[in-house]
Amino acid sequence: MADDALFGFLHMEIVAHVYKEQATREDIDKERVTCVSTLELMGFRVGQGLIERFTKDCPTFKDDLDIMKFLCKDLWSTIFKKQIDNLRTNHQGTYVLQDNKFALLTQFSSGKQYIEEAPKYLAFSCGLIRGALSNLGLESVVTAELSLMPSCKFQVVVQKL
Amino acid sequence: MADDALFGFLHMEIVAHVYKEQATREDIDKERVTCVSTLELMGFRVGQGLIERFTKDCPTFKDDLDIMKFLCKDLWSTIFKKQIDNLRTNHQGTYVLQDNKFALLTQFSSGKQYIEEAPKYLAFSCGLIRGALSNLGLESVVTAELSLMPSCKFQVVVQKL
Numbered sequence: 001m002a003d004d005a006l007f008g009f010l011h012m013e014i015v016a017h018v019y020k021e022q023a024t025r026e027d028i029d030k031e032r033v034t035c036v037s038t039l040e041l042m043g044f045r046v047g048q049g050l051i052e053r054f055t056k057d058c059p060t061f062k063d064d065l066d067i068m069k070f071l072c073k074d075l076w077s078t079i080f081k082k083q084i085d086n087l088r089t090n091h092q093g094t095y096v097l098q099d100n101k102f103a104l105l106t107q108f109s110s111g112k113q114y115i116e117e118a119p120k121y122l123a124f125s126c127g128l129i130r131g132a133l134s135n136l137g138l139e140s141v142v143t144a145e146l147s148l149m150p151s152c153k154f155q156v157v158v159q160k161l
Numbered sequence: 162m163a164d165d166a167l168f169g170f171l172h173m174e175i176v177a178h179v180y181k182e183q184a185t186r187e188d189i190d191k192e193r194v195t196c197v198s199t200l201e202l203m204g205f206r207v208g209q210g211l212i213e214r215f216t217k218d219c220p221t222f223k224d225d226l227d228i229m230k231f232l233c234k235d236l237w238s239t240i241f242k243k244q245i246d247n248l249r250t251n252h253q254g255t256y257v258l259q260d261n262k263f264a265l266l267t268q269f270s271s272g273k274q275y276i277e278e279a280p281k282y283l284a285f286s287c288g289l290i291r292g293a294l295s296n297l298g299l300e301s302v303v304t305a306e307l308s309l310m311p312s313c314k315f316q317v318v319v320q321k322l
Contacts, residue, residue, distance in 0.1 A: 006240060010172075010175070013206060013207060014175060017175075017178075017203065021182055038178070042171075042174045042178065045170070045174060046167070046171055049166065078167070079167060
């Protein structure tokens with residue numbers, strides 16, 4: 001019960017801290033970019049660490065889609081206590097993961113009121129996905145898109161080497 | 162499995178981030194104090210939030226010792242996946258909580274080698290205890306003491322109003 005709350009509270013603290021520490025800077029746009037990348041990078045490292053622990057006793061994956069399914073089911077349930085609701089792909093390296101009730105957004109009122117605030121609460125999770133995939137051999141670009149809280153879409157574009 | 166790892170990794174990231182951001186300052190001692198209090202305050206707020214969620218459906222506590230027992234058993238298990246090994250008190254407001262294998266220190270090699278590095282990995286947890294107690298009506302001062310990794314003692318001195 002308080003278990004998933006721990007991650008949620010800690011995540012809130014990190015976001016608040018990263019933004020507060022840079023609040024003294026003058027250039028607002030630059031600030032926003034830096035904060036988002038700081039959070040993204042923290043997520044990346046956490047994702048890397050988690051997947052290493054998590055796949056220790058796993059069989060190998062047969063292809064990229066298999067990896068994505070593992071991420072949407074197993075990894076997502078562990079971290080966010082629910083699976084991704086919908087996974088789509090164009091079979092050319094682009095995947096869209098839709099979570100209709102994303103755990104880190106449930107604290108916000110539904111609707112469009114706080115939609116501008118949202119990116120800072122998604123950066124860590126984008127990094128988390130990117131880090132997890134990176135450790136499984138897939139370099140990717142991960143972005144988040146939000147239309148109506150607390151629903152949210154992550155787009156993963158796998159980079160061909 | 163990866164579940165408790167999530168908190169551990171995130172905690173590591175926070176500590177690293179807080180120390181890195183202040184690494185540019187000149188006054189080393191001042192720096193150390195600031196980092197420790199930043200982490201302590203983050204822990205405080207997380208502790209407050211957690212205990213609120215956690216005691217929602219709990220009966221009330223009959224005295225301070227009852228609160229401490231709850232913290233050592235229920236709250237500690239939720240966060241650190243084990244109970245406090247030993248709780249002692251002088252019955253005058255001082256409590257010593259001993260954890261023989263503290264979750265956030267298990268990554269270090271045992272022994273005295275990294276003992277100087279340890280305080281920064283204990284500040285958050287001191288704050289967590291203080292925040293939890295504060296929300297249950299006990300103002301306290303919490304310090305940590307370490308003699309041999311990964312064992313660690315938290316001393317709680319409840320402030321009389």
